Amino acid sequence: MNLDFAKSDGLVTAVIQDHATNRVLMVGYMNEEAFRRTVETGYATFWSRSRKKLWLKGESSGHRLAVKEIATDCDLDAVLVKVAPQGPGVCHEGYESCFFRKLDDGEWRVGEDRAYDPGSVYGVEHR
């Protein structure tokens, strides 16, 4: 039973969840090679749609995501990856989770403090 990479231009949606706290940290996309590497190396690897290349999360920051469990959904076109984050945050903007803005009376508001200083981790370059 294989994942359905054909449905969305060769990609499946990957939801990344902290295995200890169950917080959803980010959403990425994996092609078949990224998924294979994620399973084989034990570290979450994505396909960057903007840069059109494989992207080992944490490659530059050191904040890798160690895989604890992988599930897939009924349609086999999404995966849920539970991870142990090796760093204070996954978001290149410095937050623990990329989902740091909440809808509040029609406006998106930042609801938490930064977990680290992205400038000192990434310099000018993101991620």
Add this chain to the structure above:
Amino acid sequence: MNLDFAKSDGLVTAVIQDHATNRVLMVGYMNEEAFRRTVETGYATFWSRSRKKLWLKGESSGHRLAVKEIATDCDLDAVLVKVAPQGPGVCHEGYESCFFRKLDDGEWRVGEDRAYDPGSVYGVEHR
């Protein structure tokens, strides 16, 4: 600050999480109208990519998803919707979560029992 619907053919990815247990229940997609209805009605509404129409989750089963909180990510192209599920499960195959299969030594295995009988809820028709 608006969601970026342009990036993926008019859709944002919507991760649905149980607000009480933090279990990730499903992944769907929302166009601008589906997102607007989700916010205005308080019930998760998706764009069905296969049926190419708006889809109020629970329309036929009664298992609606009452919205508790909505967050968006740094790229504004995904939303995390915390919900109170009004029913035993969100998956049309009868499970609490669509992510009922886990990767186990290279094979996807069902790791839990069904939460309800999908035949009695949906009849022949799915969802």
